[in-house]
Amino acid sequence: MNLHLDIQCASAEPVPDEDDIRRWVLAALAGRRRSDTEVSLRLVDIAEMTTLNESYRHKTGPTNVLSFPSDLPPELELPLLGDIVICAPVVREEARQQAKALEAHWAHMTVHGTLHLLGYDHIEEAEAEAMEALETDILTALNYPCPYQDNLPKEHADA
Incomplete structure (x- = not known):
């Protein structure tokens, strides 16, 4: 598979x-x-993610990750899967609050957002369990710990 990844950095955070x-x-x-x-x-940053979260999800404040799957007609046969937006300050703060390594949390949010582009979701409990299991498999294969450890607060990324 050939991946064209366009990364735009609009945050002062590392x-x-x-x-x-x-x-x-x-x-x-x-x-x-x-x-x-x-x-x-x-x-x-926080301001841009807050605007996006309020505009597209009608939720107040920032969130960690948002995904916008492409909805192009299939007959166009374009490779665009979609857009992912990740809020750097939220990811940093969540990693701190959850006592996770920052790199591991970034990996989780990136995998989570990408899976949303592929059609995975966590609205229903069965969907959430399947998505969490898949995220865990992907992240542990990358040598990161399970992002849903029992001793950490369980929360879903808001994508």
Whole structure:
């Protein structure tokens, strides 16, 4: 699979390097996408994420990750999978609050957002369990710990 990844950084916060982000996106796509794929990933600050979250989800304040799957007609046969937006300050603060390594949490949010582009969701309990299991498999294969450890507060990314 050939991945075209457009990364836009609009945050003053430190963010992972492009190689790590590419590795995380590719891990989420592995075996689930065989053709050329294009993904845009924007790393933002609190103000931009708050605006997006309020505009698209009608929820107050920022969230950690939002995904916008492409809804192009299939007959166009374009490789655009969609857009992911991750809020760097929220990811940093969540990692601190949950006593997680920052890199591991970035990997989780990137995988989570990518899976949403592929159609995975966590609205229903069965969907949430399936998505969490898949995220855990992907992240542990990348040598990160399970993001849903029992001793940590369980919360879903808001994508």
